[in-house]
Amino acid sequence: MHSGPASRGAALVLERLYRHLPAMEQHLHIAERTGWPDEIPTLSAGYPREVWDAHPHLRKPTRNWMAAHAGFRRLADVLRDDAEQFLDAKIAADFYGARLARLARMLTVNLHGHHTFEDRSFFPEINAVDPRFGSGLEVLEADHMELDQTLDRFERHARRSLQLAELDPGQLKDEVGALHKVTEGLQGFLARHLADEEDLIVPIILHHRMRG
Ligand SMILES: [Fe+2]
Ligand SMILES: [Fe+2]
Numbered sequence: 001m002h003s004g005p006a007s008r009g010a011a012l013v014l015e016r017l018y019r020h021l022p023a024m025e026q027h028l029h030i031a032e033r034t035g036w037p038d039e040i041p042t043l044s045a046g047y048p049r050e051v052w053d054a055h056p057h058l059r060k061p062t063r064n065w066m067a068a069h070a071g072f073r074r075l076a077d078v079l080r081d082d083a084e085q086f087l088d089a090k091i092a093a094d095f096y097g098a099r100l101a102r103l104a105r106m107l108t109v110n111l112h113g114h115h116t117f118e119d120r121s122f123f124p125e126i127n128a129v130d131p132r133f134g135s136g137l138e139v140l141e142a143d144h145m146e147l148d149q150t151l152d153r154f155e156r157h158a159r160r161s162l163q164l165a166e167l168d169p170g171q172l173k174d175e176v177g178a179l180h181k182v183t184e185g186l187q188g189f190l191a192r193h194l195a196d197e198e199d200l201i202v203p204i205i206l207h208h209r210m211r212g
Pocket of ligand 1: 115118140144193197
């Protein structure tokens with residue numbers, strides 16, 4: 001599983017960044033945001049979500065990218081439901097552990113891969129086509145740094161849960177309780193980040209006939 005110095009470094013960068021931001025910027029943080037505020041330019045008024053699906057410029061690569069988002073949301077739902085099933089004694093520790101090992105790895109590996117692709121390749125591509133939306137892309141990049149920290153917490157609790165499932169199942173409930181809480185936090189993060197990301201980027205893609 002992913003861990004470690006890189007994301008701790010990112011956490012420090014983020015902490016420094018937000019300590020020095022003017023008060024105006026604090027509300028752009030993922031924990032504060034409730035959608036895109038007026039000072040962040042988007043094309044969403046001209047391309048509201050309702051028109052996306054039938055739009056001729058919504059091609060396969062963009063549909064696949066949004067399907068990946070839907071997959072992350074679903075996977076986080078399943079991980080939270082599994083934790084609840086175990087805490088309610090509806091499934092056994094070994095069954096829960098086997099699913100957790102597989103699904104937690106799937107979520108973390110794919111999420112890290114997804115946002116690394118966005119930071120290194122997809123966002124620069126968008127910015128090169130239309131540089132008016134750089135401020136929104138920067139906010140999404142800051143989200144990704146925060147996501148690294150959330151995923152680190154999730155992985156720590158998942159790893160401890162897997163160890164306890166094997167070595168000391170009597171202690172497992174407390175740890176799964178903590179994992180459940182972190183998973184709910186991750187769900188909230190994903191709901192906000194993925195919605196804002198799509199609201200910023202899909203209209204740009206439709207407008208410029210990008211990606212297919
Ligand atoms: Fe993202
Ligand atoms: Fe994404």
